[in-house]
Amino acid sequence: MTLAAVAPRLxxxxxxxxxxxxxxxxxxxxxxxxxGVAAFGTLPEALELVPSPVVVLLALVGAGAxxxxxxxxxxHLHSEDAACNPHAGYVGAGGITAxxxxxxxxxxTAFQASTEIGILVSxxxxxxxxxxxxxxxxxxxxHDGRRKVALRWLAADAIVPLLxxxxxxxxxxxxxxLGGALAIFAGMFVFMGxxxxxxxxxxxxxxxxxxxxxxGAGFALALLATRLG
Numbered sequence: 001m002t003l004a005a006v007a008p009r010l011x012x013x014x015x016x017x018x019x020x021x022x023x024x025x026x027x028x029x030x031x032x033x034x035x036g037v038a039a040f041g042t043l044p045e046a047l048e049l050v051p052s053p054v055v056v057l058l059a060l061v062g063a064g065a066x067x068x069x070x071x072x073x074x075x076h077l078h079s080e081d082a083a084c085n086p087h088a089g090y091v092g093a094g095g096i097t098a099x100x101x102x103x104x105x106x107x108x109t110a111f112q113a114s115t116e117i118g119i120l121v122s123x124x125x126x127x128x129x130x131x132x133x134x135x136x137x138x139x140x141x142x143h144d145g146r147r148k149v150a151l152r153w154l155a156a157d158a159i160v161p162l163l164x165x166x167x168x169x170x171x172x173x174x175x176x177x178l179g180g181a182l183a184i185f186a187g188m189f190v191f192m193g194x195x196x197x198x199x200x201x202x203x204x205x206x207x208x209x210x211x212x213x214x215x216g217a218g219f220a221l222a223l224l225a226t227r228l229g
Contacts, residue, residue, distance in 0.1 A: 024200070024201045024202075024203075024207065024211060025201070025207060025210055025211055025214050026134060026138050026214070027138055027142065027197045027198070027200055027201035027211075028197075028198065028201040028210075028211035028212065028213075028214035028215040028218070029134065029214040029215065029217060029218040030134055030135040030138040030139070030193070030197050030218060031192075031193040031194065031196075031197035031198035031201060031215055031218065032193065032198075032214065032215030032216060032217065032218030032219035032220075032222075033134075033135060033193070033218030033219065033221060033222050034135060034189040034190070034192050034193030034197065034218075035189065035190055035193040035194050035219060035222075036218060036219040036220070036221065036222025036223055037099075037189055037222045037225075037226075038185075038186040038187075038189040038190045038193070039190075039222070040222055040223050040225075040226040040227075041222065041225070041226045042099070042182040042183070042185055042186040042189065043055065043059065043182075043183070043186045044226075045179070045182050046058075046059075046179045046180070046182035046183040046186060047179075048179070049175040049176065049178055049179025049182070050175070050176055050179035050180055050183060054179075054180070054183070055179070055183040056183075058180050058183035058184050058187065059183045059184065059186050059187035059190070060187055061184060061187065062183065062184035062185060062186065062187030062188040062191075063187035063188060063190060063191040063195075064187070065184075065188070066091060066095070066187075066188045066191050066192065067191055067195070090140075090153075093136050093139050093140050093153040093157070095185055095188045095189070095192070096132060096135050096136050096139065096157060097136065097153065097156050097157045097160055098160075098181075098185065099132070099185050099189075100132055100157050100158075100160050100161050100164070101160040101161065101163060101164040102164060102178075102181065102182065102185070103132075103161050103164065104160065104161030104162060104163060104164025104165035104166075104167075104168065105164035105165065105167055105168040105173070105178075106164075106168065107122050107161070107164070107165045107168060108164065108165040108166065108167060108168020108169040108170075109168040109169075109172060109173075110122075110168075111168075111169065112168070112169065112172070132157060133154060133157060133158065136150075136153050136154055136157040137150045137153070137154055138197065139192065139197070140153050142196075142197065142200060198211075198215060201214075201215075
């Protein structure tokens with residue numbers, strides 16, 4: 001089941017690379033998906049593992065850290081459609097890739113509990129794996145613009161779930177560690193989606209209805225994935 005999560009990530013990333021003239025639509029979908037994953041996936045899971053005040057604090061830390069890197073330390077500058085500082089894209093793609101690792105970890109851990117639970121978690125991961133690949137490439141193109149760099153990050157995003165699943169089958173992380181990581185990533189994803197990708201998608205002032213529809217589709221996909229999980 002974990003191997004099946006590799007192909008959708010690759011397909012999602014390659015779809016963006018082939019249709020770069022429609023990148024603003026992809027940004028809308030990615031922004032909605034990231035907010036949805038945070039709202040319906042990582043935050044609720046974190047709340048089950050860590051007390052809510054800690055989850056809120058760590059989510060704010062995650063968002064604040066990305067805001068700081070994106071807008072100050074790394075010089076987040078825009079000039080019409082000019083690319084942002086590439087390092088901010090690396091931070092964002094790194095967060096998505098780390099989330100993919102946790103997806104694999106969740107699959108491995110779930111199969112330790114039972115085959116049935118493992119299959120349910122795998123299906124949920126599979127449904128948003130396409131969005132993960134799309135998100136990874138979109139974030140890199142948004143900040144860097146180089147196809148070869150996007151492909152490298154896409155390969156990393158496709159491979160790490162296998163590593164996470166292997167680790168999940170071998171050892172179990174303490175609840176506080178896993179819950180804390182999920183909370184931090186949730187904060188990052190909310191800012192990346194609502195504070196960066198969606199505003200960027202609307203900056204071109206065209207296809208606004210399509211962008212909002214794409215964002216809604218990404219949000220709905222994240223909801224569907226978590227409900228089936």
